[in-house]
Amino acid sequence: MSLNTLRYYFREAATSIVRNSWLSIASVGTIIISLLILGGSLLLVLNVRHITSTVESSLEITVFLADGLEQEHLDRLEEEIKFVPGVARVQFVTKEQALEELKESFGERADVLSGLEEDNPLPNSYRVKTREARMVPDAAQQLAELDGVEQVRYGQGVVEKLLALTHWVRIWGTVLLVVLGAAAVFLIATTIRMSVFARRREIGIMKMLGATNLFVRMPFMLEGMIIGLVGGLVAVLIINFGYLSLLNKVIITLPFIQLVDDPVTLYRVLGGMLGLGFGIGAAGSAISLHRFLRV
Amino acid sequence: MIQLYNVSKIYANGVKALNDINLHIRKGEFVFLVGPSGAGKSTLTKLICREELPSRGQVMINGRNVVRMKNREVPYLRRKIGMVFQDFRLIPGKTVFENVAFALEITGASTKEIKRVVPTVLRMVGLEKKADMLPAHLSGGEQQRTAVARAIVNNPVLILADEPTGNLDPETSWELMKLFLDINRRGTTILMATHAWDIVDAMKKRVVAMSHGLIVRDEESGGYGYES
Numbered sequence: 001m002s003l004n005t006l007r008y009y010f011r012e013a014a015t016s017i018v019r020n021s022w023l024s025i026a027s028v029g030t031i032i033i034s035l036l037i038l039g040g041s042l043l044l045v046l047n048v049r050h051i052t053s054t055v056e057s058s059l060e061i062t063v064f065l066a067d068g069l070e071q072e073h074l075d076r077l078e079e080e081i082k083f084v085p086g087v088a089r090v091q092f093v094t095k096e097q098a099l100e101e102l103k104e105s106f107g108e109r110a111d112v113l114s115g116l117e118e119d120n121p122l123p124n125s126y127r128v129k130t131r132e133a134r135m136v137p138d139a140a141q142q143l144a145e146l147d148g149v150e151q152v153r154y155g156q157g158v159v160e161k162l163l164a165l166t167h168w169v170r171i172w173g174t175v176l177l178v179v180l181g182a183a184a185v186f187l188i189a190t191t192i193r194m195s196v197f198a199r200r201r202e203i204g205i206m207k208m209l210g211a212t213n214l215f216v217r218m219p220f221m222l223e224g225m226i227i228g229l230v231g232g233l234v235a236v237l238i239i240n241f242g243y244l245s246l247l248n249k250v251i252i253t254l255p256f257i258q259l260v261d262d263p264v265t266l267y268r269v270l271g272g273m274l275g276l277g278f279g280i281g282a283a284g285s286a287i288s289l290h291r292f293l294r295v
Numbered sequence: 296m297i298q299l300y301n302v303s304k305i306y307a308n309g310v311k312a313l314n315d316i317n318l319h320i321r322k323g324e325f326v327f328l329v330g331p332s333g334a335g336k337s338t339l340t341k342l343i344c345r346e347e348l349p350s351r352g353q354v355m356i357n358g359r360n361v362v363r364m365k366n367r368e369v370p371y372l373r374r375k376i377g378m379v380f381q382d383f384r385l386i387p388g389k390t391v392f393e394n395v396a397f398a399l400e401i402t403g404a405s406t407k408e409i410k411r412v413v414p415t416v417l418r419m420v421g422l423e424k425k426a427d428m429l430p431a432h433l434s435g436g437e438q439q440r441t442a443v444a445r446a447i448v449n450n451p452v453l454i455l456a457d458e459p460t461g462n463l464d465p466e467t468s469w470e471l472m473k474l475f476l477d478i479n480r481r482g483t484t485i486l487m488a489t490h491a492w493d494i495v496d497a498m499k500k501r502v503v504a505m506s507h508g509l510i511v512r513d514e515e516s517g518g519y520g521y522e523s
Contacts (some may be wrong), residue, residue: 002403205384208344209445210373211401 005215012219013226016195023191024227030187031231031280032238034180035273039239041173042269043260048166050260061140063126064151077148081126084142086135091127098122107255123150181280184231188224188284189291195220196292203293217293221285228281232274240270296322296453296484297343302352304338304508312338313349314508320486322452325479327495328488329519330505336488339505340455343486344376345369357452374402377446377454377483381461383438385430385445391417391437392426395445402449412448420444420474436467440474447478454478456487460494468494492519 017024063081065074074092081090099122103110130139136154144152196203206216243266250259260266297320304313313335320326328336341347342354345361354361357375364372385394395416396409404412417423420440430438439459446454456475460468472494479485489495495502495518502517503510 002405004400004406004409005403008400201384202386205386205397206401207370208373208378208384209398209401210370210376210449212370213367215370215401 009218009222013222016198016219016223017226019198020191020194023187023194027184027187027191027227027284028231028234030180030184031228031277032235034177034184034280035232035235035277036238037173037180038177038276039235039269039273041169041177042272043239043243044169045166045173046260046265046269048169050258061128061130061136061143061152061154063128063143063146063149064123064153065125066148066150067123069124069148073148077146078126080146081128081143084128084139086130086139087128088131089129093125093127095120095122095124098125109255181276184280185284185287188227188281189288191227192220192224192285192288193292195223196288217289220289220293221282224281224283224285224288225278226281228277228279228284229274231281232277235277236270236273239273240266296320296324296357297486298353298355299339299342300353300355302342302349302354304335304342304347305350312508313342316352316508316510318503318510318513320484322484323479323482325476325485325498325500326487327498327500327502327519328486328505329490329492329495329502330511334505335508336505337457338508340457340486340488343453344373344378344455374449375452377443377449377451379439379442379446379454379456379459381458383430383435383442383462385438385441387430390427390429391422391433391441391444394430394441395448398445398448416444416448419447419477434467435463436470439463439467439471443471443474443478447483451483453484453486456485456489458489459487460489460491465493472498495519 065077069077078090078092081087099113099116099120102122103113106112128139128143130136140152140154143149203216247259247261250257297318299316299318302313302316302318303311305311316335316339318339328339330336338347342349343356343361345354345364348362352362356372359372361372386397389397392413395413399409399412414423414426417426420443422437422440422444425433425437430441433441439462443459454475459475460471463471468491475485475487476498499516501515502512502519504512
């Protein structure tokens with residue numbers, strides 16, 4: 001294939017895109033929307049999975065103790081806690097340790113907590129882990145009834161809600177993606193069909209002059225691929241900058257929420273979007289050429 | 296050059312276009328194909344460039360069996376055959392130069408080669424001064440000369456012309472015929488279907504007359520003269 005031929009393919013593809021500009025724009029738009037939905041739900045699912053895994057690994061019951069308990073009482077309490085069904089591990093946390101951990105979770109903004117050392121408001125506590133996450137609610141209830149226990153706290157329902165959310169996001173994201181992806185393929189197929197129709201005389205002349213199938217089809221294939229790539233590129237840019245600014249906002253306002261910011265994962269998502277855009281474009285062209293351009 | 300052996304063509308709608316045709320055309324010949332509309336002239340040309348396949352029989356072009364040819368080989372057959380039609384079939388958005396260059400572009404020719412070959416061919420058909428004009432701004436004769444230039448730019452072994460003078464006035468037709476004769480003298484075989492009896496009579500070339508899907512007459516340096 002000579003350079004001239006390559007130039008010809010691109011020139012013809014560009015001419016067709018401009019000639020059917022409104023349909024091309026509609027196709028690009030549909031691709032952008034379907035890819036945004038793909039990228040958005042993918043990121044949401046990834047983040048929820050990330051958050052739940054951190055939440056789940058720290059899924060434990062904190063048993064806050066009343067102030068001023070004797071050491072003897074504490075020892076007895078620890079034994080009693082160990083006897084509660086489902087309990088796997090018990091760890092005593094002093095009020096000083098608790099404050100230290102709180103400071104750590106605030107990171108650079110720990111100075112908010114300075115001065116609390118003198119009059120530490122945090123109580124002593126036991127940190128209790130169960131053998132399985134589903135045993136937490138029952139164990140927590142029994143722990144609350146023990147003598148000397150002031151309050152029992154665990155991530156009530158957070159995990160379940162997050163997991164349910166990912167479940168629905170996954171289902172509806174997939175449904176929407178399939179529907180919109182099909183619409184995008186259909187729209188591109190229509191665009192290419194219009195291009196073929198506009199050039200049917202020219203195609204006849206090309207065949208008469210001895211053009212190969214590849215030569216006749218290539219500009220139309222390229223047209224769909226370019227539309228797909230442009231849509232993919234726009235969607236990637238939107239997701240990229242949208243997500244980065246979201247990350248920045250979250251870091252400032254909700255420092256304790258850990259979002260996915262691993263660049264490799266992000267590039268995979270963006271690369272997948274771009275690839276899918278290209279695939280949609282190529283598929284639309286191929287379908288249209290298969291149906292309307294039998295050469 | 297062209298050999299047809301017991302060729303029949305029955306279209307899907309039941310029309311019998313050709314009925315057991317045998318025809319041999321040697322390299323370098325100039326052959327007129329005459330006969331009333333529906334005699335099978337167009338079907339014959341379509342079989343030669345493999346736009347249609349025969350229902351029975353074999354078609355050989357330049358030693359190659361066209362019937363057994365694979366689909367992907369067809370483009371390379373067509374590059375060896377220059378085609379000229381009554382309705383010119385030029386691309387309206389391209390200039391004379393670009394229309395002729397297109398036949399080369401299709402074969403993957405380089406820009407350099409196109410710039411070298413196209414002006415030569417345009418000079419041959421006498422259109423070197425109109426290279427940058429669009430077909431719509433040309434006379435019928437000039438449009439057809441553009442089509443001829445496009446047909447010969449790939450150095451074909453055969454020119455298939457389907458009523459090339461059908462839309463031209465007598466004087467222009469004669470000029471075009473001189474061009475075809477010129478091309479023929481350089482060794483290119485020409486098969487021309489036509490209704491222009493005066494031209495056929497005056498040129499004294501081989502005439503193949505068809506009627507109802509049969510070859511009814513085939514004579515060297517013949518005349519048009521069939522009774523319709």
